[in-house]
Amino acid sequence: MRNRVRLIQPASQHLLWSCLGFLIFGAIAVARPAQAQFSLPPATSSGPALGVAIRDIRVEGLQRIEPGTVFSYLPIQIGDRVTEQGTAEAVRTLFATGFFKDVRIELERDVLVISVEERPAIG
Secondary structure (H helix, E strand, O other): OOOOOOOOOHHHHHHHHHHHHHHHHHHHHHHOOOOOOOOOOOOEOOEOOOOEEOOEEEEEOOOOOOHHHHHHHOOOOOOOEEOHHHHHHHHHHHHHOOOEEEEEEEEEOOEEEEEEEEOOOOO
16 A cells, blocks of 8 residues: 655645744744833832823834824823833833834933834735
């Protein structure tokens, strides 16, 4: 009795490689965690730091998306006291919009600086 060898047809092979490439690329994209760069002021003798009161918010890196769109999704507003947990939530919220492939948040004294890299437009 002969062993049968089944060959993959060229079109099926192309589809297989495309799916494999998509899975690898997707795994790399998912493995890249959101980064929230933030430092809290040191605790004082009166107790732990309660966060920093935000005086201004600046958004950098926008190409097609309007700043108002970012502000509408942002869970932090001017006057809020932000903590490391608050900035991490803001990064997650902005990533969840699907508009950005990278989001970083930094604090420059009392100014919250949001640096974004937009996803490429399809079409």
